[in-house]
Amino acid sequence: MKKTLYIIPGWGEYSRYKIYQSLAVLAKKKGYSVVFYDVDWNKSLSSQIFPVKKSDVIFGFSLGAIFGHLIAQKYECNKLILASMTPLYSFKDKKIKKQLVDLLGKVFIEDVAKKLTSKHWAKKQVIIYGDQEDEPGDIIIPRTGHRLNARYNKTIIELL
Secondary structure, three states, rough: OOOOEEEOOOOOOOOOOHHHHHHHHHHHHHHEEEEEOOOOOOOOHHOOOOOOOOEEEEEEOOOHHHHHHHHHHOOOOOEEEEOOOOEEEEEEEHHHHHHHHHHHOHHHHHHHHOOOOOOOHHHHEEEEEEEOOOOOOOEOOOOOOOOOOHHHHHHHHHHH
């Protein structure tokens, strides 16, 4: 059975960006088929959730990681790789939540806040942050901020 990797870019980013395309090339070399999902940030995330198989891997970056987490809350998957994820507490903390509302709109953020829980159906979860993001994670990428880069991609491929 062919393994599938879903790649979900972050807010304002698209799968056609070179860094996401290079991640896809690396994943294909490891035997994965790659499915990109470009989120429509003008729609609620909960309305865009799609089914995945138990053997699939979901990778999401930033708010794309939040979307990946929402997918795994509804569908079982093999692995959930969350990179530079907007922290779950952001949707509860009044100050941070207000900043997110200012950026994405109240309806969008309230939808996420209502649906998001810490539990999901992924067999394994890995949280990755850049060392300049000042967030705890399972893996911290050195010399990296909130931007997907080659060091991130190398780590993601090692996790597949």
